Amino acid sequence: MGDNLHSIWLKDALVFLFAAGVLVPLLRMARVPSVLGFLLAGLALGPFGMGALAESWPWLGHLAFSDPEAAKPFAELGVLFLLFLLGLELSFEKLWMLRRLVFGAGTFQAVASVAAIAIVLVFAGLDGHAAVAVGLALALSSTAIVMQTLTEEKRATGPVGRSALAVLLFQDMLVAPILILIGFLAPGRDEGLFSALLEALIQGGIAVAVILLFGRFVLRDAFGLAARAGGRDFLMGLTLLTIVGGAVLTASAGLSLALGAFLAGLLLGETEFKHQAEVDLEPFKGLLLGLFFMTVGIGLDLATMLAGLPVVLAGLAALLALKALVAVAACRAFGVRPAHALETAFLLAPAGEFAFVVVATAASGGILDAATATTVTGVAGLSMLASPLMARLGRKLADRFEEAAGADVDPATFPDLTGHVVIAGFGRVGRTIAHMLDAEAADIVALERDAAVVSRERAAGRKVYLGDAARPEILSHAGAAGASMFIVTVDNAHDAAAMVRAVRQMRPDAPVLARARDAEHARELHAAGADFVIPDAVEAGLQLAARALSEFGYASEVLGDRIAAERNAAYGRADAA
Incomplete structure (x- = not known):
């Protein structure tokens, strides 16, 4: 055996x-x-x-x-690592700034989503208790899918990431109340609901208080002791203990595992051991989180879904539309910018893995019959499969909305401008280039898709405008016809190549300089039409090599020749490949 x-x-x-x-x-x-x-x-x-x-x-x-069930404990660990690392990136100050979104937009989204779904189902002929149970199952979203999608795009701590995280944190607090409500919806359970919810609230509060007290008075000293005793392996063990311990505490109080891991990360992020924990956990997080997503896919029974496909697809469309509308209203009601609210809504519209738990509980309690449970599970599963696609669609619509809303900045004053430099992307690299060009009194027009960056730089007197440099009409308004040079600084490979192609189609004669992530990206940009490409990875390697040779005692002139030769060779390989 x-x-x-x-x-x-x-x-x-x-x-x-x-x-x-x-x-x-x-x-x-x-x-x-x-x-x-x-x-x-x-x-x-x-x-x-x-x-x-x-x-x-x-x-x-x-x-x-x-045996898919055997992998689930390891899969859950991936989710814990994700939330822990998100906690490390935040701080209590930032979290406190999100309190209106957590308790305001979070409450609005959860309550309104449950009500909207239940009302639609009652009109469709479902029993009232069953309709509420389905609403409770589908109202919540998947923290793991939403935050990992944003993490991959390096936007988890941006405006959309903060809005989504705030709502998701509140949803994590609803795990115990929802399961309690499901229990009381079962036939013959009409008494004691208030006392059960109050007990869950007290237990959850105690668990959170224990985690916060441990973090404030024990965590730093414990990590310091582990570091002095021998280093990385002990620190790794203590990090895992902190994550799993925090998760177990919140789970034992009826809250979600993920909430405990998030709080643990928030506390460790206040210490000097934050970066070590990030480096140690990152490789494991990716693999284990992948295992989590695979366990979700393993549980989807497509054959059963196909048997009732018309009903499942109708339910899927209704779910995504209802939750998206509610989430937009919730975010806008608490001050989120329209474009950010729209993108957040598309991220939160699909159901989460908690739906399977609620449906199973409701079915075992006699609230849902087998056919309804199967249909709801199918809707939840397909919506989770659609989550990454919904995220992409939401981002595209938000970008278009920002461009339309940004018409008041009117870059149309520049079509006749000549001799200026157009910079596509005004992040750190774009600002550094602009600062250097300022010394030569160069005229600069920048295009940026982040509205917050645009507002800040315009307040500082920069000619920065909201728009996607991959769109010819935006380039035309920025004076592409008379520009002396184009510089593309965005780090997204697909977006950068699209921008280079758009510029090259409009101005075959103009120099196009671009920033690449690596040699492969550099080759793609050269193929798109860029004249000169700087790969970040190559330049970082050359700078480190220069420092290493300097430590070996090489003279500055010899060092300069060696680095220049290697730079020419590296760029030559990128061009030739």
Whole structure:
């Protein structure tokens, strides 16, 4: 028995590593987001994919998970790592600034979503208690999917990331109350609801207080002791203890595991050990979070969904529309900018993995019949599969909305401008270039898609305008016809290449300089039409190499020649490849 279990574990581990190391990277090459890639991989390699086909073709059983339940504890650890690292990036001051969104927009979104879904279902003929149970199941979103999507885009701590996180944190606090409500919706349970909710509130408050007290008075000293005793391995052990301990405390009080991990990260982020924890956990977080998304995909029964496809698709469309409208209203009511509210709404519109727990609880309590439970599970599962696509659509619509709303800055005063430099992207790199060009009295017009950056730089007197430099009409308003030079500084590979192509189509004769992430990105930009490309990775390596050679005692003139030769060789390889 033990040997058989051991062989199942080994086989499932190989299946997961094959998915993570081969299948998902292949999907990424096809521009499929990694979150969706892991979800699809779980769907394909689970019992409803390869596992079902193995009955007819036994050899396919070697490519399917044999015991998906065994992976769930490790998958949950990935979610804990994600929330812990998000906590490290924030601070109590930033979290306090989000309090209106957490308790204001969060309450609005949760209550209004439950009410809207329940009302629609009652009109569709569902029993009142069952309609409320379905509303409670579908009102919450997936913290892991939403925040990982934003983390991949390096926007988890930006305006949209903060808005989404605030609502998701409040949703995490609702885990216990929702399960209590589901219990009292069951037939014959009409008494004691208030006392049960009050007890859950007290237990949750005690758990949070214990975590905060431990963090304030014990955490720093404990990490200092581990560092003095031997370093990285002890620190790693204590970090894991902090994450899992915080999660267990909140879970034992009826709150979510993720909330405890987030609080632990928030507390450790106030100490000098923050960066060490980030470096240690990052590689594990990616793999384990991928395993979590795969377990979600494994649980999706497409065959059952297809059996009631028209109802499931209608429910999916209604769910996404209702939750998006509610989330937009919630965010706008508490001061979120229109474009950010729109993007946040698209992120929060799909259901989360907690829906499966609520549906199972409601079905076992007799609130939902089997057919309704299957339909709701199908709607929740498909909405989660659609999450990365919803995120992309939300971002595109938000960008268009910002461009339309930004018409009052009117860059149309520049079509006849000549001899100026157009900078696409005005982040740190763009600002550095502008500062250097200021010394030469160069006339600069910048295009930036972040409205907050535009407002700040315009207040400082810069000619910075809201717009996407990949769109010819925006370039035309920025005076592309008379510009002496174009500089593209954005770090998104796809966006940068699109901008270079747009510039090259309008101005075949003008110099186009671009920033690349690495040699591969540099080759893509050269193919798009850039004249000169600076790969960040190459320049960082050359600067570090220069410092290393300096430490070896090389003279400055020899050092300059060596670095110049290597720079020419590296750029030559990028151009030739």
